[in-house]
Amino acid sequence: MKALCWHGKQDIRCDEVPDPKIEHPRDAIVKVTSCAICGSDLHLYDGFMPGMESGDIMGHEFMGEVVEVGSENKKLKVGDRVVVPFTICCGECDQCRRGYFSVCERSNRNKSVGDKVFGHTTAGLFGYTHLTGGYAGGQAEYVRVPYADVAPVKVPSNLTDEQVLFLGDIFPTGWQAVVQCDIEPTDTVAIWGCGPVGQFCIRSAVMLGARQVIAIDRVPERLAMARAGGATTIDFETESVVERLNDLTGGKGPEKCIDAVGLEAHATATLDSMYDRAKQAVMLETDRPHVLREMMYVCRPAGVLSVPGVYGGVLDKIPFGMAMNKSLTIRTGQTHVNRWTDDLLKRIEEGQIDPTFVITHRASLADGPELYKTFRDKHDGCVKVVLQP
Ligand SMILES: NC(=O)c1ccc[n+]([C@@H]2O[C@H](COP(=O)([O-])OP(=O)(O)OC[C@H]3O[C@@H](n4cnc5c(N)ncnc54)[C@H](O)[C@@H]3O)[C@@H](O)[C@H]2O)c1
């Protein structure tokens, strides 16, 4: 079959690879009908995430048709149409039973590495580093789904692929980021990053009743999409984010701040960002946490910082004393996807939201390598890429 494979920094190729097989009786094989490129894929593409190996199959946002099921799988049958959440979960461990699916204790088949690096393992993830199991991803014609009797979400035939595809990642990710903020009707929510995740944060914050939603980025078409979703926007390249946020909140700062940017933050020649770039270049720092620092500084005391943006390793010069003295709550995590999928699928069916608004590019798997670059560089108005194998 054909699949998009990682071969090193900025080197993704559409390769011919062996078809996946059932390896465990709970598995299923899914024929992928649609998959997407996620901002998290860019951290692998740009070489910031350790634990990748040449030939790894990329992709963790995908859906398709079940073409084979293992003998113990009682949930799925051949022909079912499913969206597959990016977090692999067993459904039975202590964490899964509490709904903390992204930290499933059993699904990371490289658990010993996870335990060593993180103190305790996190869940297995599709198409991601070997720290999280090194499972083959879904930017492929077929994919093996482990524990396929737990996470896959069956979707009704009257909804198109594009309407439901993002239930596997960015829609629940934006939603969880806002739910973690415990929105009050009087709240201002400020969202850094108007990429696909930021866009779903904006729409979720509006749906969950925030009084004011403010979105920050510098890419004009992403800012325009944010405004169409109900946000007031700030261009961090031409405006002072801190001044504008204070102006828009009567000088008090936003109560809720969301980092939908993560470890590859850009900033306009601030002292802290030049420091990050220099340290990252000589491998003394893994991440560029400019947004985290800015959120800690501008957030209203007793506010919440919600961090769906991905960080990889060690962060420098985080003003933790500021966060502590201001009584800030910090909430973060890979998304516990299945915690939200029933509710969000219903909202799509009821027409409360049409997730297709974010799609700007549609192409075949063979065009994938080129589109990684287009998405990373935000060329050609690119916000979200959907590929059809
Ligand atoms: N927690 C999860 O489960 C989960 C799931 C999906 C994605 N993510 C992460 O969410 C983040 C965003 O993903 P995406 O798909 O939207 O990616 P993206 O790269 O398209 O979006 C990031 C956006 O941030 C903007 N940006 C950069 N520096 C900024 C700054 N200083 N201030 C404001 N905006 C800035 C960029 O211009 C870009 O539009 C990534 O880190 C991704 O790994 C996390």
Ligand SMILES: [Zn+2]
């Ligand atoms: Zn993702």
Ligand SMILES: [Zn+2]
């Ligand atoms: Zn589990």
